[in-house]
Amino acid sequence: MLKKLSVVFAVVISIVFLLSACGGKSQESVMKKMDKQLEKMEGYKTKAEMKMNTGQEEQVYQIDVWHKKKDFYRVALSNDMDENKDQIILKNEDGVFVLTPALEKSFKFQTEWPENSSQSYLYQSLVKDIHEDDEATFQVTDNHYIFTTKTNYQSNNNLPYQEIYVDKKNYTPVLVKVLDKDKQSVVEVSFEQFQLDPEFKEKDFVLKENMNKSVADVPTSSDTTEETEHIFSVMFPEYTAGAELMEEKELDLDNGKRMILTYGGDKKFTLIQEHKEVIPSASSVTEVKGEMIDLGHSIGALTDNMIEWTNNGANFYLASDQLTKDELIEVAKSVVQKNVK
Secondary structure, three states, X not given: OHHHHHHHHHHHHHHHHHHHHHOOOOHHHHHHHHHHHHHHOOEEEEEEEEEEOOOOOOEEEEEEEEEEOOOEEEEEEEEOOEEEEEEEEEEEOOEEEEEEHHHOEEEEEOOOOOOOOOXXXXXXXXXXXXXXXOOOEEEEOOOEEEEEEEOOOOOOOOOOEEEEEEEOOOOOEEEEEEEOOOOOEEEEEEEEEEEEOXXXXXXXXXXXXXXXXXXXXXXXXOOOHHHHHHHOEEEEOOOOOOOEEEEEEEEEEOOEEEEEEEEEOOOOEXXXXXXXXXXXXXXXXXXXXXXXEEOOOOEEEEEOOEEEEEEOOEEEEEEOXXXXXXXXXXXXXXXXXXXXX
């Protein structure tokens, strides 16, 4: 009897081993496929939709990513509500730039982007996050390989995890869910198409060419004051670190309007918002000795105790010597809701 049981047990073990050997791919084999693909390809183009649920209303952004091996990137971000106010992250042989063509603004950063933090819309950044997390988990569905990893967002500690869905046929990402501390999805990036080894033109990563992209959309001096007033609206932060709004001051500028919001209390800060009529001209680049901060709704420049960014055709300046760096970033991120002035 014992002999029969041992034979049966041996057969069962053999079957289990055979099934595991012939079954789905392992985490290691999938990673090898993705690594090989990244090493072999000369670049890619992809379009994605990013949905953010960080405020009262869902924010939706379109992302157009171009990557040319090895270090050329062009990431265009646009809000569904205002397609003419795109921002472009551009990396070429001259450095890393954040452009707002419609406002004739550009910043140059001294930064290691995109290697210095997680980027949910960049293929190689997702692969890097998987490699760097020794505790990453792996599961297989009918159509996807799913990795759950830690993130590396230097400007946001409230989004520590992500789920990366990889297509089983071509080993490219199809969906990324960025999760909060309770493992609830806050940001979702859905990739609509992924083209490997596309053809690029020489001018695709040139600063001047990208700045000229939206010249036709830039208002001119012939626009009426009435039209400028019509589009002016004020955006207030949802998160204030406990500070209260003490004063609203509106100023007329020669070519637009400025609103100064003063918040008081233990965490005082000032938020300035400007809508200016832009006259196309030879654009200049402002070099920033600070950090490039992903605010979700736009890309900001963090210097000392101030963050500057553009959104919905307006320039924003948030300054405080009492807010911590994290609080400053959280306030800036929460400036998304509009109240018509």
